[in-house]
Amino acid sequence: MLPNLGDTTSITPSAERRLGNRIARELYRDPDYLDDPVIMEYVQGIWQPLLAAARTRGELPPELDEQYAWTILLGRDRTVNAFALPGAYLGLHLGLVGVVTSRDELAAVLAHELSHVTQRHIARLISRQSEQTPWLIGAMILGALAASKNPGAANAVIVGGQAAAIQTQLNFSRDMEREADRVGFGVASQAGFAPQGFVSMFEKLQQSNRLNDSGGFPYLRSHPLTTERMADMQARVPANGAAAPVPQWEHALIAARARVLSNPAVDALRNWYSEAEPARLAQQSSMQQAATLYGATLAATKLRDFALADASLGRLAIAAKGDPLAARQVRLLAAELALAKGDGPKALAALGESMQVGSRAELLLQAQAQLQAGRAAQAGQLLQTWLADNPLDALAWQTLASASAAQGKTLAAIRAEAEVNIAELDYTAALARLKAAQDRARSGTQGADHFEASIVDTRTRQVEQLLKEQALER
Known part of the structure; x- marks a missing residue:
């Protein structure tokens, strides 16, 4: 068993989170970004037990737990890939979700990437570039994202031999990969997933690399898999852990x-x-x-x-x-x-009377069905209850904006649109919507909603502060 490599970083968790926010802000704008509630609910059903297991095992210190995002972003990309970004943002390609054959295999990938974060591998790599600012590293990661779709596009962001050298150094080292394997294996096993999932997933990734490796930038490619690493995972599987998989x-x-x-x-x-x-x-x-x-x-x-x-x-x-x-x-x-x-009543009938507790997919489908059935008030109430506990759910805010508009609550609809921008880290667009809401409230059009206007004023001040902090970072 490899020892823990230790935390030798000079970048703080809060600084790493800010860097991650900057990268995630661009990912939200990417046309391939997709928030599919059904797939995301399924992925979260795997991700949350992994997080809980990491906490139980002591792999996730409280300071990281509180300051990192722990957010998964789905991409429409058909390549078999997943990747970790600074501040605990994780990218997951639909191509990978479509090729794995079990929850255990998907858990293996997520546990591996989770362990890159908990062991602060990304921060360590950034710290090695002491002569460069973290923001330049962030720009280069964005360039690699562009290059993964169009290699020629990288030239717009990554130029010169020095930048290429830094990009090369962003690759996880062999020791870091082994550590992520070891820690991830323990986390996935603790969470109740079959250990054989690591072995079978590695076999799929290795085959995918052979068939689809285009020589693109390595930071966003599936990590290189060696026979040695696969053998190490196989050796960790208990004697009774390789039973025939259950369909x-x-x-x-x-x-x-x-x-x-x-x-x-x-x-x-x-x-x-x-x-x-x-x-x-x-x-x-x-x-x-x-x-x-x-x-x-x-x-x-x-x-x-x-x-x-x-x-x-x-x-x-x-x-x-x-x-x-x-x-x-x-x-x-x-x-x-x-x-x-366009048949809201039939959609409600399909969902049934009882909704699974905590099901985001069912809630959003029910809210959309209520809207189509002419029950905007019920949809709004349902969404507001959900958003009280999940204030960064952009899709729920967007649906609430539609429900508010359907009820003639224009000020609330504009504010909900601003909340969509906030959830996706686009504070400039959010401030523009909030200013528009303030102007409407001051004009007194269609009667003043003083409670909503007060919320708008508070959110405006908060977003202005966030923009000031962004300016200081730049």
Whole structure:
């Protein structure tokens, strides 16, 4: 077992968080950024137990727990990749979600990246660049993000041999990779995930690297995997830990969803139709059939081919009825299909009377259904209750803005739009919306909502302070 490498950084957690905020602000603006409540809820169901296990094991000190973001950002990218950024922002490509075959494999990736953060590997790498400011490092990471899609775009951000040398040094060292493997393995096992997931996930990443390595900037590529590291993980698996995997129906449906959303091109969506033909389905296992029908239903919904979507959904409901978790995903998809048709009451019927406690996906679908059913007040109340505990949920704020506008609460709608900008770290846009809300409140148009106006004034002062701090950082 490797010893803990120790914290030898000169950058503080708060400074690292500010650097992470700067990078995340650009990621939120990226066209490939995606907040899909269904996939995010599934990922959070894995991520939160990993965080809890890291706390239990003492891997996550209180000062990091409080100051870091611990935020996962989904990307539409079809490559098999995940990466950690300063301040505990993690990027997760839909390509990876779509290729893993179990929760345990996805947990292995998240635990590995989590351990890069808890062991402060990123901060250590930044500290090595003592002659450069952290903000230059941040600019280079953004350049690497651009290069991952278009290698030529990197020239706009990363220029000269010196910058290329710094980019090279951003790679995690072999010792850091081993430490992330070791700590991540312990965290995932503590959280109750099968240890074999590490071995099988590494095999997938290694195969993906061989097939898809384009020679792009290494910071955002899947980490290089060696036979030695894979053997080390295999040796850590208990003798009884390599039992035959139990079919995970819910994961199969989520993986199909990720594959659909990662490639929204019309031809790609239509390919799901042929995959769901009876002759092809007959060659698949029952779980694979359910996943294919899920993908076909979602693809048809995106193409607004509602007749085919209804037909596929009916077959899917029959195929998945034996697994409660998969059956729930089918109900969520049925609600999504009804919303695409503009049928709010049918969406509410699909969701049912009882909502799973803490389910963000169900809450947002229900709020949208209430809006379509002409019940904006109920939608607003539902969202306000949620946002009281989750004030940085941008999608919930955006839905609340629509609910407020539907009720004629223009000031509240503008403020909710500003909260969307705040959640996505775009304080300049947020201040513009808040100023517009102040102007409207002072004009007295449609009657003054003094309570809402007071909130707007308070938030305006807070955002102005955040902008001042950003200016000082620059």
